[in-house]
Structures are given as structure tokens and as C-alpha cells.
Amino acid sequence: MKLIPVYMPDVSGNELEYVTDCIQSGWISSLGKYVSRFEGEFASICGVKHAIALANGTVALHLALLSLDIGPGDEVIMPPLTFVATANAVKYVGANPVFVDVDPTTWTIDPEKIESKISSNTRAIMPVHLFGHPVDMDPLNGIADKHDLIVIEDAAEAHGAKYKGKTTGSLGDVACFSFYGNKAITTGEGGMLTTDSDQIAERARFLKDHGMDKDRHYWHSEVGYNFRMTNLQAAVGVAQIERFPEIYTRKRYIAGIYKERLMELPTIEVQPEASWAENSYWMNSIILKENCPLDRDTLREKLSQHGIDTRPFFYPLHFLPPYKELEGKYPVSERLAAGGINLPSYPGLADDDINRICDLIIELTN
Numbered sequence: 001m002k003l004i005p006v007y008m009p010d011v012s013g014n015e016l017e018y019v020t021d022c023i024q025s026g027w028i029s030s031l032g033k034y035v036s037r038f039e040g041e042f043a044s045i046c047g048v049k050h051a052i053a054l055a056n057g058t059v060a061l062h063l064a065l066l067s068l069d070i071g072p073g074d075e076v077i078m079p080p081l082t083f084v085a086t087a088n089a090v091k092y093v094g095a096n097p098v099f100v101d102v103d104p105t106t107w108t109i110d111p112e113k114i115e116s117k118i119s120s121n122t123r124a125i126m127p128v129h130l131f132g133h134p135v136d137m138d139p140l141n142g143i144a145d146k147h148d149l150i151v152i153e154d155a156a157e158a159h160g161a162k163y164k165g166k167t168t169g170s171l172g173d174v175a176c177f178s179f180y181g182n183k184a185i186t187t188g189e190g191g192m193l194t195t196d197s198d199q200i201a202e203r204a205r206f207l208k209d210h211g212m213d214k215d216r217h218y219w220h221s222e223v224g225y226n227f228r229m230t231n232l233q234a235a236v237g238v239a240q241i242e243r244f245p246e247i248y249t250r251k252r253y254i255a256g257i258y259k260e261r262l263m264e265l266p267t268i269e270v271q272p273e274a275s276w277a278e279n280s281y282w283m284n285s286i287i288l289k290e291n292c293p294l295d296r297d298t299l300r301e302k303l304s305q306h307g308i309d310t311r312p313f314f315y316p317l318h319f320l321p322p323y324k325e326l327e328g329k330y331p332v333s334e335r336l337a338a339g340g341i342n343l344p345s346y347p348g349l350a351d352d353d354i355n356r357i358c359d360l361i362i363e364l365t366n
């Protein structure tokens with residue numbers, strides 16, 4: 001039986017050639033031409049002035065918070081329906097995440113519910129472009145302006161996605177990306193911080209390299225960090241960017257087939273795309289509705305018996321021990337999380353396989 005995983009990186013371009021170049025030239029650490037090339041090319045995808053390559057997406061979030069001097073006692077608003085790294089990064093700096101439920105039509109943070117959660121300790125909002133769908137940023141940025149809050153995009157899942165024509169990474173004060181093996185651009189492990197602000201970029205570059213003085217070697221005026229990306233990782237990233245338009249188009253095409261086949265089913269809700277959004281469809285997701293004859297885990301089990309791997313949605317963070325709050329507080333996130341399945345979504349997925357997955361889902365959920 002053919003096995004279909006949820007994700008498989010497509011590293012079939014110049015990745016091997018560029019990595020070989022690093023090995024042969026000896027530039028395997030964080031100095032080397034691929035790091036700056038990757039940064040420059042990624043900045044231009046996002047349409048921002050600065051991109052800073054980092055070890056992974058979690059440290060990108062951590063560094064964004066550090067660079068903005070968010071610390072003990074501060075509060076950062078975010079949705080509970082996200083990967084745990086969003087909240088963990090806030091904890092690393094001694095601040096606290098404050099949850100705001102998601103909007104049922106975008107599955108991302110509901111701007112209308114933000115203001116009631118703002119306190120005198122609130123410093124920032126962290127919108128998460130879940131599974132590639134951009135957050136409704138205009139109302140969110142309006143609230144941030146009014147209350148003098150910083151906006152940090154968690155764009156780890158939304159490379160290339162667009163909000164009213166502008167690309168993620170350019171929609172707030174600073175943004176964070178991940179290049180983990182299953183992300184739409186991968187470097188194995190890797191991350192990026194993007195910003196238009198010279199001041200934030202300078203601070204982030206300083207802190208990610210042990211706080212070393214730009215002009216005075218081994219002079220460290222503050223406690224800094226080693227959050228650097230290696231030239232080896234960046235070499236993979238440069239090769240990925242060469243093929244990113246192709247990968248992005250293919251992923252949107254795959255989402256198109258899933259949607260066409262599954263959208264009309266009365267028992268399933270498919271991943272949204274708001275009129276103002278261009279979803280990058282990192283994952284192709286469905287939610288089983290209440291009238292579905294079988295439950296989420298049974299459907300996953302049956303698909304698995306046919307060799308089709310799937311993932312459940314993230315647990316809402318307020319269910320997890322470090323972030324525990326009462327159940328029922330964020331009902332939309334809870335409903336989506338309980339019924340949500342991520343389907344195979346990698347760019348190399350064949351049309352026939354997508355159709356086979358859809359045939360099975362249609363058969364099983366009717």
C-alpha cells in the first residue's frame with residue numbers, strides 16, 4: 001500500500017549543490033555568502049527592509065520580544081489556537097500570554113474581541129496566520145495604534161500569503177517565520193525575523209550574536225544570545241527561494257482540488273479564504289461538523305488504514321498545563337480544535353492521490 005504522509009519537503013532543486021559548496025569551501029558555520037543572500041531574498045519576498053536569519057522560528061519569536069524590550073509583568077495578546085511556541089516565547093521573556101478567541105470565518109484571532117482583553121500591562125499583540133490564512137490586520141493594527149501596542153506577526157505558517165495584496169512579514173512592526181522541515185520554505189531547522197524598522201533590526205542583530213559591539217570585537221555590553229543560522233541552512237534556503245513561486249502555486253493548486261471536492265459536503269467545513277485574503281495553504285484543513293456520522297479520531301484512524309497520514313489540530317493552548325484556563329472560555333478555538341484535521345499538503349502530492357483522499361473522505365463522512 002502506498003503511504004501518503006502529511007508533509008514531505010521538496011528539496012529537489014539546487015539544495016544539494018549549494019550545501020556541497022559550503023562543505024567544499026569550509027563555510028559551514030554562520031559566516032558565509034548564503035546567509036546574507038537568503039536574508040536579502042527573503043526580505044524581498046516579504047517586501048520589507050530587513051530580514052535576519054535565525055536558528056529556528058521559536059527563537060525568532062523570542063528575539064522579536066527581546067528586541068522590543070517586552071519582559072516580566074508584560075502581557076501579550078494572542079489566539080489560543082496556535083502552536084505552543086507562540087506562547088512559550090512570551091514566557092521565555094517573563095511576560096504572559098493573554099488569549100483572545102478566533103473568528104469562525106478565518107480561524108484566526110478575532111479583532112473584535114481584542115479590546116476587552118487589553119489591560120495596563122498589555123504591550124503587544126501577536127496575530128498568528130494559522131495554516132497560511134492571514135489575520136484581518138487592518139482592524140487589528142487600528143486597535144494596536146489606539147492603545148500604543150506593538151504588533152508581532154507569527155507568520156511561521158504563512159510564507160508568501162497576502163492580506164489585501166501585502167505579503168505576510170510586512171503587516172505589523174515585526175514578523176517571525178519558521179523554516180522547519182514541513183514549512184513551505186524549509187532549511188531543516190531555521191527561522192527569520194523581518195521588519196521595516198532600522199531600530200528593531202539593529203537591536204535584533206546585536207542580541208542574536210551575544211550582544212557583541214559592531215565595531216569592537218569581543219566587547220559585549222549586555223547579555224546576548226546565540227540565535228544564529230548556519231551557512232549550511234541558508235544554502236538550503238536560497239535554493240528553496242529559487243523554487244518558491246513554483247511551490248507556492250502548486251500548494252494553492254492542491255488546495256483548489258481539495259476545496260472543489262469537499263466544499264459542498266454537508267458534514268464538513270473546509271479551510272476558509274476571506275475575500276481580502278490570499279491563503280498560502282500551508283496545511284489543507286477540514287473540520288468535521290456536528291452532523292458528521294463519525295468522529296474526528298475515527299476518521300483519522302480509517303484514513304490511516306488506507307495509508308493516509310493526517311494530523312489533528314493543535315490543542316487550544318488553554319487546555320495545556322502551562323497555560324491552563326477554564327474550558328469553554330474560547331468556544332470557537334475549542335470547536336475547531338476538536339473537529340479539525342490537517343490533510344496531506346506537500347507540494348509533491350499527486351493529483352490522483354488528492355482525489356483518492358477526497359473519495360475516501362466523501363465515502364466515510366456521508
Ligand SMILES: *Cc1c(COP(=O)(O)O)cnc(C)c1O
Nearest residue numbers: 056057058083085156178179180
Ligand atoms: C512552526 C511554528 C513555530 C515555530 O517554529 P520552529 O521553527 O519549529 O521553532 C511558531 N509558531 C507557529 C504558529 C508555527 O507553526
